[in-house]
Amino acid sequence: MGKTFAEKVLAQKAGLQQITAGQIVTVKPDRLLTHDNTSAIAATFRKIGVARVADPSMNVIVLDHVTPAANETYAISHQATRAFVAEQEIAAFYDIGEGICHQVLPEKGHAWPGAVIVGSDSHTPTAGAFGAFAAGIGRTEAAAVMATGEIWLRVPESIRVQLHGTLPARVSAKDVSLYLIGLLRADGADYCSVEFAGEAINAMSVGERMTLTNMSAEMGAKNAVVEPDEKTLAWLAGRVTQPFAPVYADADATYASVIEMDTTTLAPQVACPHTVDNVAPITEVAGKRVDQVLIGTCTNGRLEDLRAAAEILRGKHIARSVRLLILPASREILQAALAEGIITDLIAAGATLLNPGCGPCLGAHQGCLAPGEAVLSTSNRNFKGRMGSKDAAIYLGSPATAAATALTGVITDPREV
Amino acid sequence: MKATQISGRLWVLRDAEGGLYNDIDTDMIFHNRYLHITALAQMGQYTLDNLKGWEDFARRAQAGDLIMAGRNFGSGSSRQQAVDCFQALGIAAIIAESFGAIYKRNAINSGLPLITLPRLSQYGEQFQTGDSLVVNFVTGEVLRNGVERFQAQPFSKVQLAIYEAGNLFEYGKVAEK
Known part of the structure; x- marks a missing residue:
């Protein structure tokens, strides 16, 4: 089997011949x-x-x-x-x-x-x-x-x-x-x-x-x-210096x-407060006002993520009512994004650049939320109180959704900007 | 060796609608604003203080009490404090339909008994805060108020061995001998 x-x-x-779940x-x-x-x-x-x-x-x-x-x-x-x-x-x-x-x-x-x-x-x-x-x-x-x-x-x-x-x-x-x-x-x-x-x-x-x-x-x-x-x-x-042998699941596992x-017709999705499984297609949450947007973290702080955000924000400016935080996942990514001009574009659009690290994702520093505020974040968790106040609302979405939202100040479908 | 059968007074964690609380995450159990605390004795007071309706749990609980919740108790972060805080209060066991994967390991390794009652949400309304429960870790039998019997998953071999030794470290010492 x-x-x-x-x-x-x-x-x-x-070191066993075979094992079972x-x-x-x-x-x-x-x-x-x-x-x-x-x-x-x-x-x-x-x-x-x-x-x-x-x-x-x-x-x-x-x-x-x-x-x-x-x-x-x-x-x-x-x-x-x-x-x-x-x-x-x-x-x-x-x-x-x-x-x-x-x-x-x-x-x-x-x-x-x-x-x-x-x-x-x-x-x-x-x-x-x-x-x-x-x-x-x-x-x-x-x-x-x-x-x-x-x-x-x-x-x-x-x-x-x-x-x-x-x-x-x-x-x-x-x-x-x-x-x-x-x-x-x-x-x-x-x-x-x-x-x-x-x-x-x-x-x-x-x-x-x-x-x-x-x-x-x-x-x-x-x-x-x-x-x-x-x-x-x-x-x-x-990067990896030692020899390795990939392991693949058997076809009859x-x-x-x-x-x-089938992902062909998938719409952008948003996780609403206060659990990650409280998910709705963006059409159901579009228009909700946010005070802050966070693009980055270990979930979405890679070069392709920053690139997707810059593609939407390049040559434009974020809404006056919004604070946009950019949090690259590593120094290597930050350097690559600098070399590509992505960071320059994002900063010109009004973003605040944070140093690579966990930043405000776990609510300890660098952009905690006040009571009554809302954030659209590309991170992985929206538990109550995770990013600061227990009375703040955390929405989770993709980098494209986050960038579109920063542009307008309300949760926005990235396919429409 | 610790006793493999315990008895105690039950707290049933219910949500605003009266159902068993599901998906109680580690931020509800021990919020991230207390993560700098490393002394066990200081952790108990903050237990569940971010769980709506249960903010004062730490003041009401007594050593030896048992807790019951619904599905996926302890989901979220790997923080050990979410297990340690219950041990600081002297909670004897946590009973739920299922637990977060890392939470379960943390509890097993710390010697905090987690009791899994499959399909608990289908009959959870039978349990009330204040019930007296007897739980046997070896057989998985749960006895409510001396009359009703329920079947939980018995402890696995390694879970029982770690629990009986006290925790993972004591178990390691036993294993080396």
Whole structure:
């Protein structure tokens, strides 16, 4: 009987002939990703009583959440992380300004087809866009992985999402994600491995695929994966130095469910307050006034996203009533966007540029919301109070929808500007 | 070794419409404005203070109490504090139809019992705040007010071993011996 991606990759890692969903295996992950919470993880690690991390080459540490430090508390936390990095001789440390951990991880060659990656952040599944098995874990567990080099995993059941057709103009991977989350709901893929396939996926850039795997966390997925192809290999060339062998699901694998979707007639989608699965086509929410627009984050802060926004805003100016924040996902993306003139165009249109990092997405700094305000954001979560006030409204949409909305000051269909 | 059968007073988390609360996310459980707090003793007071109708839960709960909710409890971020805050209050177990994937791992690894009652939303109205429950982790049996029996998923082998050891670290020490 055929096996899913998760069953195959975890069997390989566990050194077992074959395994089946539901089974519990112990594996040595290839990478452990941690961010600003490294200081707390390090404190837990010290309580275990082990002097050295099991394998320093496993650790990838990126300071991204509140960078540069917004106050003394954050500064002390960053200081503790830097001290831990020096003490444990961890080479893969990326200090403030490098970018968001989910973007920096693959950029610096720490994600590859067939790799097993765990990270102390719920959007760790992003790296599945490269054919890796990537799952989020908690702080305590991250400390345990540091100490032992191993982790227990329950082999997830799998959901196959088959995307047919092409995407209409100004409709993107983000709209596909939001539509699927609205369909499956916030718990529709709980504990599951989501496999994305089909011609619509093949046509997507690597960056767009990262949007899909990133957003899969919002339907409860343990991990999500896109099968590697030439685009994947071209993206990884010059970044990944070690040999790897892609893992593909068998054609006759057993799935918990298979979802078929034709994207040809898909309209832009918007997630309304206060849950990501509260999704409506843009025609139903158009006209809603917003005070702020955020374009960026680990969901939509890549070059193609900034390009889509600039294409709409170039030579124009945002509405007087709106604040537009641009948050590139990494230094590499910021440099590429500068070279292309995208940043110049966006700033000329009235945008405020933030340094690569998590920015206001988690409500700690750089653009928090006041009571009664509304934001259209390209990020992945609209939980109540996430971006500041509990009495603020967060709408989620694509970069094109965000740019069109910034232009008018009300939620606007990007196909109409 | 800890007891594999517990009993306690139940809190049923209901929403404004009176149904079991679904999709209680980690920001509702432990809001991101408290994420700088790392001392367990300080976490309890903020538990559920961003969940509409349950803002004062921390002041009403007592050690040994049990909590019940609907589907997808603990969805969202990987933050450990959303588990730790219940342990700070001494909550003995959380019962729900399903849990967020990372939340479930965090709770298992911290030794906080999560009880999964499949299809709970179909009969959740039978449970009331103040009910007395007995829960057996090995058999999955849930006994309400000494009379009604419900079947939860029994703990998996690794879940039970971690719980009995106390948490993932104590389990690791046992495993090495």
